[in-house]
Amino acid sequence: MNIIKCEELAKNYANHNALHNLTCAIESEKIIGIIGRNGAGKSTFLNILAGYIKPTSGSCSVFNKNPFNNIFTAANTILIDDRLSFSDYLTLEEILTMGADFYPNWQGELAYRLLDYVGLPLTSKHQQLSKGQMATFNLIYGLVSRCALTILDEPMNGMDEAIRTDFYRAILKEYIAFPRTFLIASHHLAEMESILEEILLIDDGSVLAHAPVEDFKQQLIVLNGPSDVLATLLADKVIYAQKDMAGMTLAVVEASSLVISEDLLRTNGITKSPLTSSDVCMYLTRKKGRDIDAFFD
Amino acid sequence: MTAITALLFIPFILILVIFIILRKLSKNTKKFWTPKRIIIVIAGYITLGFLAFLYFAFFYESKLTVLANSEIKQLESELKSLQRYDQEYNSSYLTKDYIKNTWEFKFEGDSLPVSIQERGNGLNFDIRLRYNDDIEKGKAVISYYQFPVIIDGLNMADQIPLPIVYMTQEQLFIEPPLENKVSYNRIKASLGIVDFNREVDLEPSISLFHYSSVLLIDVARNTELEDLQGRVTYIR
Amino acid sequence: MHSLTNLSLKTIVKKQVKWKIKLYISSLSSLIILQSIFGFLFFSSGSGSSGYGQQNLDLNFTIYSLDMHLFLSVFWAFISAIIFTTRAYRMDDLSVISSRTSSTIANTVIIMIYSLIAVFIMASTFYLQLLAISFLKNEPFIIDNLIFSPTLFMMCFSIICLFGAIGLLFGNCFKGPVFIKSLTSFFVMFAVFILIISPDSINLKGLIMLPNFMMSVCYLSVAAISFSLAIWIANKSEVSRT
Known part of the structure; x- marks a missing residue:
């Protein structure tokens, strides 16, 4: 069942278009990575889903309702980002009490245990926490609220690696204990890949790819072989990246475009190797002709 | 602006x-x-x-209490009748209730010269002469009658200063009193700006009214009063 | 899938009010400080005075009425309501189940409750100031009326509430959609312009002449309109993080 349906979603600001023609459908009870470059429109998209902002055009439905300023979707959605703030009168303990008062599925015990695990004293104030501690607390808050749609926008920003690894596991454990939809926007794709089921790649305000992680990874492949053989083979193909060195060429191409048997490749001295999902993202979203080396050559 | x-x-x-x-x-x-x-x-x-x-x-015991509207109305009508009596030269309104002070002087002979000094704001009270059979010859009884003075719902009669009355060299001197400065704090649990705007149109008269105090000189019937300034009025 | 949570707007507003009433409490303490400072500054001058000279009596009354206290409470309500719509407060709302609508309704309820408490604080300051004067200044008091009449109480409440409502509306206007922002700016400039060129065109005399109760009804009606407008604007507003 789809809990999120977006069609032709667009959001224009005075000086730029954050989203245009974004269409996607997200099924319930999945952990989905929302991936994209800086300024691709990830946060705008997530803010629309949380009901914070209104799309300029197109339609968006969350739990079959328009999420904008809707109390039903608000009750079932939580958006955790680095701007989450609490009154400076409240200690962490009081914040948890408040959360318990609002969210019906609240897991107070779990929150206390997690806070104890990461060593955050209950008596401290939210504003006094360091960047990493704040992110940790926010993530705990988001996890224990157990909302049917949990949106995490860069949840691990500022956390150290050990805590990050722990919390990827915590997300997974929570997901197993209480299956729900997680949308996680992050630049640390390699780290969280293991817990993701699907990847939604946003670029330039629209969806570039939406697929299960394995399929996503297999979208692109690396071919390595003699330059002249590869040149004829890839003559009419889209090449995402190419590097020539001593008569050998390394090229990244779309796997689906390559209709050639493995044996033929081998006989031509071409090897095929897979890419990591981070690399796939990088190549898919890299602008043509943009090469940082070119600036320094 | x-x-x-x-x-x-x-x-x-x-x-x-x-x-x-x-x-x-x-x-x-x-x-x-x-x-x-x-x-x-x-x-x-x-x-x-x-x-x-x-x-x-x-x-908190306040020495002063604000009179109720009905009390004020009653006093106002009383004072109106006083004025009528006074105009008819009838001394019956000068009752004991209003006496605030009395002075007694003795003098020789049949005549009593009265000198009235006017200072500053002048004399704020009337002077009346009454021939009284109960008074022996060579004696003058001067009584100061103070009538209610209503200012802003308060009877301020007690705060009105007494005139200065004395006798030297067989002559009676009457001088206006020195000014008495009084300040009070009023508690009004209301909005001054609203009350002010409403009062202007409603009851302007009730806040202030009084009737001049009277200084009555009682002398024996055959005494002759030498009214040096012509301020004394005879009353029956 | 687990069943979805279905909380009514009323439930959310109730919960928000419950927490906000505690977390916004510092605004009431600022009212106390404000009232105390002004009470101290205008300690002995009272709200007005009147003098009379009769029969060699120079009588001077210093009148202690509620004008200054009400004036302060009204300004306080306006500024506090605007502060409730500022970024820090709006961001705090996002960390719990809320919508702009529910937050504004909760703010409306808070402003009404705080206005009521403000009347009590105002009355307290009034009596405490009188007590201090009676001990420190050796002049007797005349008690014209000591007790707030119920209609006066209602009027004070309604006017504080009204200015709170205007403050809330004002704050929401500047966070709302662009056309509302421009409309508000235009309206404010127009009002200032009118005030400067012809201050006499605004005549509230007719309103003042109404009995307290009717005046309260007028104020409360305007307050209700302002609150409704604020809620309507909030319902159209996006979350602005600036």
């Missing part, structure tokens, strides 16, 4: 400045001033205010 603007804007700016200072301070004081403590302070403040109210309601 500029005065009104200044009056409105200076407090406004002052309030804003206080607000900004408070907000800056509150950042540092939030550790101690938890909502619970603030609630206690607010409740305490309101309770103290209530106690202050109870003090005024039950324990």
